[in-house]
Amino acid sequence: xxxxxxxxxxxxxxxxxxxxxxxxxxxxxxxxxxxxxxxxxxxxxxxxxxxxxxxxxxxxxxxxxxxxxxxxxxxxxxxxxxxxxxxxxxxxxxxxxxxxxxxxxxxxxxxxxxxxxxxxxxxxxxxxxxxxxxxxxxxxxxxxxxxxxxxxxxxxxxxxxxxxxxxxxxxxxxxxxxxxxxxxxxxxxxxxxxxxxxxxxxxxxxxxxxxxxxxxxxxxxxxxxxxxxxxxxxxxxxxxxxxxxxxxxxxxxxxxxxxxxxxxxxxxxxxxxxxxxxxxxxxxxxxxxxxxxxxxxxxxxxxxxxxxxxxxxxxxxxxxxxxxxxxxxxxxxxxxxxxxxxxxxxxxxxxxxxxxxxxxxxxxxxxxxxxxxxxxxxxxxxxxxxxxxxxxxxxxxxxxxxxxxxxxxxxxxxxxxxxxxxxxxxxxxxxxxxxxxxxxxxxxxxxxxxxxxxxxxxxxxxxxxxxxxxxxxxxxxxxxxxxxxxxxxxxxxxxxxxxxxxxxxxxxxxxxxxxxxxxxxxxxxxxxxxxxxxxxxxxxxxxxxxxxxxxxxxxxxxxxxxxxxxxxxxxxxxxxxxxxxxxxxxxxxxxxxxxxxxxxxxxxxxxxxxxxxxxxxxxxxxxxxxxxxxxxxxxxxxxxxxxxxxxxxxxxxxxxxxxxxxxxxxxxxxxxxxxxxxxxxxxxxxxxxxxxxxxxxxxxxxxxxxxxxxxxxxxxxxxxxxxxxxxxxxxxxxxxxxxxxxxxxx
DNA sequence: GAGCCACCCGTTTTT
DNA sequence: CGGGTGGCTC
Numbered sequence: 196x197x198x199x200x201x202x203x204x205x206x207x208x209x210x211x212x213x214x215x216x217x218x219x220x221x222x223x224x225x226x227x228x229x230x231x232x233x234x235x236x237x238x239x240x241x242x243x244x245x246x247x248x249x250x251x252x253x254x255x256x257x258x259x260x261x262x263x264x265x266x267x268x269x270x271x272x273x274x275x276x277x278x279x280x281x282x283x284x285x286x287x288x289x290x291x292x293x294x295x296x297x298x299x300x301x302x303x304x305x306x307x308x309x310x311x312x313x314x315x316x317x318x319x320x321x322x323x324x325x326x327x328x329x330x331x332x333x334x335x336x337x338x339x340x341x342x343x344x345x346x347x348x349x350x351x352x353x354x355x356x357x358x359x360x361x362x363x364x365x366x367x368x369x370x371x372x373x374x375x376x377x378x379x380x381x382x383x384x385x386x387x388x389x390x391x392x393x394x395x396x397x398x399x400x401x402x403x404x405x406x407x408x409x410x411x412x413x414x415x416x417x418x419x420x421x422x423x424x425x426x427x428x429x430x431x432x433x434x435x436x437x438x439x440x441x442x443x444x445x446x447x448x449x450x451x452x453x454x455x456x457x458x459x460x461x462x463x464x465x466x467x468x469x470x471x472x473x474x475x476x477x478x479x480x481x482x483x484x485x486x487x488x489x490x491x492x493x494x495x496x497x498x499x500x501x502x503x504x505x506x507x508x509x510x511x512x513x514x515x516x517x518x519x520x521x522x523x524x525x526x527x528x529x530x531x532x533x534x535x536x537x538x539x540x541x542x543x544x545x546x547x548x549x550x551x552x553x554x555x556x557x558x559x560x561x562x563x564x565x566x567x568x569x570x571x572x573x574x575x576x577x578x579x580x581x582x583x584x585x586x587x588x589x590x591x592x593x594x595x596x597x598x599x600x601x602x603x604x605x606x607x608x609x610x611x612x613x614x615x616x617x618x619x620x621x622x623x624x625x626x627x628x629x630x631x632x633x634x635x636x637x638x639x640x641x642x643x644x645x646x647x648x649x650x651x652x653x654x655x656x657x658x659x660x661x662x663x664x665x666x667x668x669x670x671x672x673x674x675x676x677x678x679x680x681x682x683x684x685x686x687x688x689x690x691x692x693x694x695x696x697x698x699x700x701x702x703x704x705x706x707x708x709x710x711x712x713x714x715x716x717x718x719x720x721x722x723x724x725x726x727x728x729x730x731x732x733x734x735x736x737x738x739x740x741x742x743x744x745x746x747x748x749x750x751x752x753x754x755x756x757x758x759x760x761x762x763x764x765x766x767x768x769x770x771x772x773x774x775x776x777x778x779x780x781x782x783x784x785x786x787x788x789x790x791x792x793x794x795x796x797x798x799x800x801x802x803x804x805x806x807x808x809x810x811x812x813x814x815x816x817x818x819x820x821x822x823x824x825x826x827x828x829x830x831x832x833x834x835x836x837x838x839x840x841x842x843x844x845x846x847x848x849x850x851x852x853x854x855x856x857x858x859x860x861x862x863x864x865x866x867x868x869x870x871x872x873x874x875x876x877x878x879x880x881x882x883x884x885x886x887x888x889x890x891x892x893x894x895x896x897x898x899x900x901x902x903x904x905x906x907x908x909x910x911x912x913x914x915x916x917x918x919x920x921x922x923x924x925x926x927x928x929x930x931x932x933x934x935x936x937x938x939x940x941x
Numbered sequence: 942g943a944g945c946c947a948c949c950c951g952t953t954t955t956t
Numbered sequence: 957c958g959g960g961t962g963g964c965t966c
Contacts, residue, residue: 265956266956292956293956294956295956318956319955319956393955393956394956396956397956457954458954458955458956460953460954460955461954461955461956560953560954561952561953561954562952562953562954563952563953583954583955586955617942620942620943622942622943623942624942624943625942626942627942741956742956743956744955744956745955745956760953760954760955761954762953762954762955763954763955784953784954786953787953787954796954800954822951822952
């Protein structure tokens, strides 16, 4: 009786700040639950309170709860907040990303499927290295078969749980035949290297559970409750894992929004959410449609775009907030003008409202767009922080040091070993490696074993043998030192002894200095890791390093404008958001504009971006953009046209004198942007446009603004994508897109 | 085996 | 613009 009173008191406390729909979703703890939660409707809040409720009211021990989040950062934030809601220790909840949670389970159980628990985890770059090696061995030319394309094919197959055998059966062309061969060999070698790639962290648990029912039963028993955030972005492998693990207790709560599914390209299957009710017929569905984040104008604008998608679960978000400011649409001359305009707007926002730098997010479709914006922010002394881009742990020098650590941890990891056998240079080149490789095959031993037996290999000079023996000794020394030294001490002495720092110091260039600093930064990252981890081991550090997400590295405590891709922005919110580069070809990206499914994903990406904004949303596009050496003229994004005009105000900065001078004005005919709002009054501010000449033929003489006069030599493609090869008198042969080249027939 | 140069490429999003 | 590669020379 007493406990009941306390429980209901606790329940009331946990539920008091939730709306009725959220409360329902929280207290319905038994059986499968689907929570369809629109943007900003408090889905993370619901998950958090549900976990607190399970612990406090249902008296579930924390370690029997499994909760999947999209980033590790989300997991640790949630853990903290659960602690404050429930005042209980939340540390033992199994909470994190799919990848890190199953890496943890695999470390414990992988001997059952023939792995050693110190397996390495390969990122995309390691995978490509391995694929290149295999292609080399199988004599597959890298000209027609691009290793990176092979990697993405293999990854795709693994995500959909297609085995190499199945893949080979369905191969339909030369490329796929090759991929099939490589895939088979790739899987075999990963095992020999005692390595798993990202996709194996999801695929191998399924194999493990499939072939070891007693292990599966143990985990099924263990996890009384399973909760999944961002369920719309799970792939088939993740779906299978969830289904396996939830079979016994059937207490699975998934939260998602089909409108925010933006990872189909890496195997996420939107049907996982659409079919949940079919897979779990007894499931209860809750809808959260009240938005607490954005103003009405922002919501309506976002909705007017996403509603153009077919086959979505219709829902209408509503808010009690006032309509707020209209969405501001800015059409700029070029990317520099766009960046300038963003700076001006940030300054205006400071003047008109009380803002901090950290109130702003600038979002873009591709990482490459950040550079120009960065430059302008820097020039104006606006502090900014970039999320993603080239990641710290993917920098060459950092990966090199990591490779040392990996080979110390896992001597079978030949990919890492080959990476550093000649770094810093110790005179061991391709020819020697080849000889060792042959020896490896003959004796059926690992590459590292072969190095230890270098004296037995013929055709290698004595001096090289000496150098290899030295190298081996160093590695072996640190392997035995592993348990005696802390990781930071070990790495420090290793980096010193091997001469990595000296190597960069001697070079003396600016790049070498920045590499030097990055290695130092890695050292301090290790120290920091050791401080905050209970029992820091080399293996756990290496694992964390490969499984960090971009957002995990985002330090949002400082006061700075945040720059990131639209993908990275998922799940976040900011008072003021800029979505930049709203041009056909860039957003939506041209290669995704043709297939409906891909176009719809781009549209959802726009929706995700727009709904990050709490008070003010700016959209910007530019008239032209540089890619490498070429300038492309662009038409405004179709998404701009899709926004209901009543929620929008327009700004068309007149081109400045310098912009006018920068290039003679011209643009192509198509593009409904001008029909949309600019047709009448202001289009005259642009000079008369010359029509793009499409009627080209081989042998014609043409004029190009920068390249001068030339002769058409070849034409390929048609319509939009027509490309011509032109032999220019001044600069020789160039291949150009007719659409952008602005050629004149002479 | 290493260093240098010239060209060529492509350039989406990420665990 | 920048990274990566392939070919050349020392």
